[in-house]
Every structure is written in structure tokens, then in C-alpha cells.
Amino acid sequence: MTDFFGDITRIEYEGQDGNSALSFKHYNADEMVMGKPMRDHLRFAVAYWHSFAWPGTDPFGGETFQRPWFGDTMDHARHKADVAFEMFDILGAPFFCFHDADVRPEGADFAESTRNLNEIVDYFAAKMENCDTRLLWGTANLFSNRRFMAGAATNPDPDVFAYSAATVKTCMDATHKLRGENYVLWGGREGYETLLNTDMRAEMDHMGRFLNMVFEYKHKIGFKGAILMEPKPQEPSKHQYDYDAATCYSFLQKYGLEGEVKLNLEQGHAILAGHSFEHEIAVAVANDVFGSIDMNRNDYQSGWDTDQFPNNVPEVALAYYHILNAGGFTSGGTNFDAKLRRQSLDPVDLIAAHVGGMDICARGFKAAAAMMMDGGLATAQATRYAGWKTPDAQEMLSGASLESITERVLRDNINPVPSSGRQEILENYVNRFV
Ligand code: XLS
Ligand code: NI
Ligand code: NI
Numbered sequence: 557m558t559d560f561f562g563d564i565t566r567i568e569y570e571g572q573d574g575n576s577a578l579s580f581k582h583y584n585a586d587e588m589v590m591g592k593p594m595r596d597h598l599r600f601a602v603a604y605w606h607s608f609a610w611p612g613t614d615p616f617g618g619e620t621f622q623r624p625w626f627g628d629t630m631d632h633a634r635h636k637a638d639v640a641f642e643m644f645d646i647l648g649a650p651f652f653c654f655h656d657a658d659v660r661p662e663g664a665d666f667a668e669s670t671r672n673l674n675e676i677v678d679y680f681a682a683k684m685e686n687c688d689t690r691l692l693w694g695t696a697n698l699f700s701n702r703r704f705m706a707g708a709a710t711n712p713d714p715d716v717f718a719y720s721a722a723t724v725k726t727c728m729d730a731t732h733k734l735r736g737e738n739y740v741l742w743g744g745r746e747g748y749e750t751l752l753n754t755d756m757r758a759e760m761d762h763m764g765r766f767l768n769m770v771f772e773y774k775h776k777i778g779f780k781g782a783i784l785m786e787p788k789p790q791e792p793s794k795h796q797y798d799y800d801a802a803t804c805y806s807f808l809q810k811y812g813l814e815g816e817v818k819l820n821l822e823q824g825h826a827i828l829a830g831h832s833f834e835h836e837i838a839v840a841v842a843n844d845v846f847g848s849i850d851m852n853r854n855d856y857q858s859g860w861d862t863d864q865f866p867n868n869v870p871e872v873a874l875a876y877y878h879i880l881n882a883g884g885f886t887s888g889g890t891n892f893d894a895k896l897r898r899q900s901l902d903p904v905d906l907i908a909a910h911v912g913g914m915d916i917c918a919r920g921f922k923a924a925a926a927m928m929m930d931g932g933l934a935t936a937q938a939t940r941y942a943g944w945k946t947p948d949a950q951e952m953l954s955g956a957s958l959e960s961i962t963e964r965v966l967r968d969n970i971n972p973v974p975s976s977g978r979q980e981i982l983e984n985y986v987n988r989f990v
Contacts, residue, residue, distance in 0.1 A: 654691075848888025
């Protein structure tokens with residue numbers, strides 16, 4: 557036991573009338589919703605990087621958090637793991653996620669970094685035998701170290717491509733060993749700073765090749781989890797190739813990986829791309845590539861990736877509505893890719909942030925489930941598209957031609973009568989649930 561969290565004990569469900577600062581008011585892990593406990597619907601994960609590795613820096617200021625485990629030795633890494641697993645227990649978090657660089661000190665070379673990683677993975681594995689927290693996904697940090705400044709798979713230097721491929725292999729091995737349910741690839745620097753020095757065709761081809769090797773290796777080692785790509789339009793790069801869900805889907809098609817690789821969608825990244833979170837989810841669902849979500853929120857004024865904990869119930873409700881509508885999570889879950897504000901220095905802030913995030917998600921999720929069960933939106937959609945049920949309409953989607961359709965329009969004197977889209981009525985409907 558460390559003493560980091562002091563006298564903070566396991567967070568309990570208190571219900572909406574509770575007034576304790578550290579209790580769940582909406583997230584009742586065991587509560588059955590649509591035939592499943594909420595725990596299994598929401599599949600919450602803690603993100604190691606924001607909660608235990610990020611020092612509170614911003615573009616103008618250095619470290620504000622001075623955690624006792626900050627340092628580059630294996631002892632520091634083990635201390636960090638001890639605190640992390642204590643927090644998973646306090647929160648009753650069913651999952652966590654990590655990058656290699658979050659959990660182990662960087663070695664002098666690739667071999668030493670890998671040894672450090674493997675040692676920590678064994679340390680995690682021992683802890684995981686005695687707790688209920690599992691690994692939602694592992695990933696490689698191919699963006700922080702200066703070697704990645706011009707990209708990883710898209711780097712003009714083939715040695716960086718090689719180093720990245722070897723790194724991903726070690727992170728897939730680590731994820732497999734810890735029985736991770738997914739493996740994530742976020743291409744933070746897979747893009748460009750300026751087109752003046754960028755061969756876009758070559759870079760995209762290299763990235764497509766890289767992803768194909770990841771997929772081959774998944775099968776080779778018998779990793780049953782999903783491979784997930786995480787879209788983001790920019791930041792840190794000026795432009796990133798995995799711009800949004802639609803762009804990623806085209807990329808997967810071009811390189812023959814649709815149906816193999818799915819997407820990990822993040823609220824803040826959706827906003828940066830000029831979309832809503834539910835838009836990104838709907839695009840992924842419509843193309844059968846929905847995988848998992850990174851839950852957070854962006855500041856709508858600042859225009860950059862602020863990674864705050866979620867606090868907007870209607871936004872969260874619509875996201876979960878689309879997820880439920882697609883059948884809910886399978887291997888995916890709700891990862892809090894979210895960090896404290898840099899003035900939130902105390903251990904209690906870290907706990908409260910997650911408790912609040914879990915409660916906001918639970919509240920939005922319950923609203924989404926209530927809308928699903930009521931069926932109002934599904935009925936409105938079915939009514940709106942009802943005309944397509946007729947044989948003539950179906951014929952247009954198979955068999956018919958522009959000529960045969962033209963003949964029918966003339967013969968039946970087709971003269972479309974517009975009908976209301978009912979947007980305000982539907983917005984009022986949603987408001988009944990949130
Ligand atoms: C950064 C990304 C990152 C990925 C994992 O913006 O969200 O945290 O989720 O590499
Ligand atoms: Ni992000
Ligand atoms: Ni993310």
C-alpha cells in the first residue's frame with residue numbers, strides 16, 4: 557500500500573439524494589439496464605497517461621503535479637503502478653489503458669526500453685491476478701520522443717519506421733500477455749507540418765503497409781482483441797492523415813483492411829474535426845467500423861484538445877444512444893482519455909474527476925437506454941423512410957435503370973409532396989429523457 561490516497565476508501569453508489577462529495581449518484585455498477593448490469597454496458601477504463609504520467613504542463617508552464625513516482629527508475633515505475641492499481645480499486649474501475657512510455661522508463665536503447673516494459677508488464681500481471689481490473693487496450697507512444705518528430709510509420713527515415721514497427725510489436729506482445737481486449741493505434745504525428753517537404757503518396761503507402769503488418773502479427777500471435785485506429789484531425793501535427801472516422805474508413809478500404817480494423821472515437825477529436833461526437837459514432841456504425849470510445853470533452857472556445865472530463869449529459873446521452881442502437885460495446889468500452897486541470901493538485905481531485913465522469917456517463921447512458929426502450933426516435937425514423945418499403949422503391953435499388961424509373965415517373969405522374977422533418981419535435985422528445 558502507498559499512502560497517496562490517504563483515507564479515501566472505495567467509492568460507493570449513494571443515489572441521487574446522496575450528498576457525499578465522493579460517491580456515485582448515477583453510476584450503480586450492478587443496476588440492470590436493458591438486461592445487463594451498467595458495469596458491462598459502460599466498460600469504464602482509466603487512462604494511465606493522463607492520470608499518472610502527465611505532469612500538468614501546458615505550452616507556457618511546466619510541471620504542476622509533483623507526484624512521488626515522477627522519475628526515471630524502475631522503482632518509480634513500480635511506485636506509479638502501485639498507486640494506479642490503488643486508484644482502480646477505489647473507483648471499482650473495470651479496465652485501464654496504457655502506452656509503453658506511460659508505464660516504463662525509457663532505456664538507453666530499444667533493447668533496454670523493451671526489458672523495462674516487460675518487467676512492468678509482469679508487475680501488472682501479478683497485480684491483475686488479485687483484482688478485477690482488466691486491460692481495455694494497450695498502445696505504443698510513437699509521438700513524444702524526438703525520434704518521432706517527423707512521424708512514425710510515415711517518417712521519411714526508414715530507421716524510424718523500423719523502430720516504430722519493433723515498438724508496436726513489443727506493445728502488442730505486452731497487450732496480449734495482459735489479455736487486453738483491444739490494441740489501439742493513434743497516429744499523433746502521422747501527417748505533416750508542411751507540404752513543402754512531404755511526399756504524401758509515399759507516407760500514406762508506408763502507413764498502409766505498417767497497419768497491414770500489425771494485422772498480420774495480430775493473427776500470428778493469436779491476439780483475439782480488435783485493432784483500433786483513433787482518428788484526430790490535427791495536434792500535434794498540423795494535419796493528421798487519420799482526420800476523422802470517414803477519412804479512416806477510406807484509408808482502411810484503400811489498404812484492404814476494412815472489416816479488419818475498427819475505430820476508437822474520441823469526443824474531443826470529433827470536435828476538433830468540426831463534428832459532433834455522435835456524428836463520428838454514426839459514421840463508424842454506418843460503415844461497420846465502430847469499436848470503442850475515448851470519453852472526454854473539449855473546451856468549445858479554446859479550439860484545442862483540452863481533454864477535460866465529460867460534463868455534458870445531453871452530449872453523452874446522444875453518443876450512447878448511437879452506441880446502443882448499434883448493439884452496444886463488444887470489445888470496446890468508455891476510456892477516460894481525460895486529464896485534470898493543472899491546478900487540481902490533490903489526490904482527491906483525481907478521484908473526484910473520475911467519479912464525476914463516471915456519473916455523467918451513467919446519467920447520459922440511462923437517458924439513452926430510456927430513449928431506446930421508448931423507441932420514439934426509431935419510430936420517427938421508420939415513418940420517415942416508410943416509402944422505401946414499397947416494391948417500386950425497392951426496385952430502384954436493384955434492377956431499375958434511369959430509363960425505367962423515368963417511364964414510371966411519367967406513367968404514374970409522380971409528383972413528390974414534401975413532409976416535415978420534425979426536428980424540433982424530436983429535440984423536444986430527447987429533452988424528456990435528459
Ligand atoms: C491524443 C490521443 C491519445 C490516444 C492514445 O490526443 O487521444 O491519448 O488515445 O494514444
Ligand atoms: Ni486526445
Ligand atoms: Ni484518445
